[in-house]
Amino acid sequence: MESIKSQSHEVYLEELAEATLRQFVAKSNYSKVFVLVDENTKKHCLPLLVKKIEAQFAIDSIFEIKPGEEHKHINTCMLVWQWLSDQGGDRKSLLINLGGGVLTDLGGFVASTFKRGIDFINIPTTLLSMVDASVGGKTGVDLGVLKNQIGVINQPEMVLVLPEFLSTLEERQLRSGFAEMLKHGLIKDETYWKSLRDCSDYGTTNTIKKSIAIKNEVVTQDPTEQGIRKILNFGHTLGHAIESYCLDTPDKKTLLHGEAIAVGMILEGYLSHKLQGLSGLSLQEIKDTFLNHFDRAEFNKQDIDCIIDLLKYDKKNSHGDVNFVLLQSIGKAVTDIKVPEDLFHEAFAYYKE
Known part of the structure; x- marks a missing residue:
């Protein structure tokens, strides 16, 4: 299946997504590869991702945040920024965001602002994030209950859509x-x-x-x-x-x-x-x-x-x-x-x- 070309990156689906991720990270010489997950994607999606990539490159550190819109705020960003810093993240690090729209919005914002910007890849795991957050480069967090008041438009290196993750979702x-x-x-x-x-x-x-x-x-x-x-x-x-x-x-x-x-x-x-x-x-x-x-x-x-x-x-x-x-x-x-x-x-x- 062909990729979909966006402004500065491509959206890859299914087997093409898996192959592209392995090849991209293997040749990019990142100093560290970090993965951001939430409680749900850590349990249901991370094992599948690790299985797909473990022979090609290693994940240096994984950080788990709480799921849900109510946690899409600057305090969660503070935790992720601190984790990246504690783990020795630098401007040549890569952040892989594995989750739904809340996580990819927040993870993209964190990556766009850490060290004034590091590379990130989004792997959406919900139908909403696959068809909406996968394209456009909008990142950000809520201000109280006011949605997406803080953020930037910044493009990921790529977006990988694996529809098999949809089997983990409730109707x-x-x-x-x-x-x-x-x-x-x-x-x-x-x-x-x-x-x-x-x-x-x-x-x-x-x-x-x-x-x-x-x-x-x-x-x-x-x-x-x-x-x-x-x-x-x-x-x-x-x-x-x-x-x-x-x-x-x-x-x-x-x-x-x-x-x-x-x-x-x-x-x-x-x-x-x-x-x-x-x-x-x-x-x-x-x-x-x-x-x-x-x-x-x-x-x-x-x-x-x-x-x-x-x-x-x-x-x-x-x-x-x-x-x-x-x-x-x-x-x-x-x-x-x-x-x-x-x-x-x-x-x-x-x-x-």
Whole structure:
């Protein structure tokens, strides 16, 4: 299977990923090779990685962090930076990030800032990280419950996608990644969207590669998110606010990223219908598809008011305005749309119906 060429690196899949990793590290003469894992990937994924590479090169040290969005903050970075320093890491060291989007975001940020930058390789182990975090070079951590407020855009040496890691995941985690795949269809490819709508196999190699290719096409045109790359944020303006609110509210069920943006895509689909001419039939199709794959979340008026208040922290904001990505039709997205606040409540009412 061919690799997918991004701006300064390539995404390799399956057997090609294994061979490329072995060859790259063997010839690169790194002073140290470090591996960052979390509790889950240490147990379920690290043994497989070690088996694939042990004959070619040695791992000098492995560090384990706690899994979950609630640990994606600067205090965890401090622990990893200290570990790299204690283990004699220098500017010729390599950090391999083995985990989901939380770990690759944080690990990429740590590598980008340690000694003013060391090489890193991402090996995503969740469907979400394979189709989303694998391309684009976004690294960073949360500020409190506010997602991805601190970070840099910096590219890894390569990204290695091994779909066999998906067998270690619960179905809920697979569905979370599937939400991003559905988003790729909504913003860029109606045919792909329709092929996924009734899909029950959430992560085939072909659909993973298609989603990576769609995101890569967008990111290659706009590496630093000044224009078209913003379309990748469809569903994320309200979705991130919902995710942050649920994470910080003890009596609310914590939502995985994909679960929160699934809600966000229904809400922002409604805004698209009201402001950008998305047809009523397309809006209903979007709502039915996501509610077919995801349970409906419950929000009362106080919840909604708090979620709306969190919008002011969104990264896409400019000059005090909250900027949305909306759909003119399925497969065609537009950016930098300002939304009257009364429509937020209408959108939640539509979601509840």
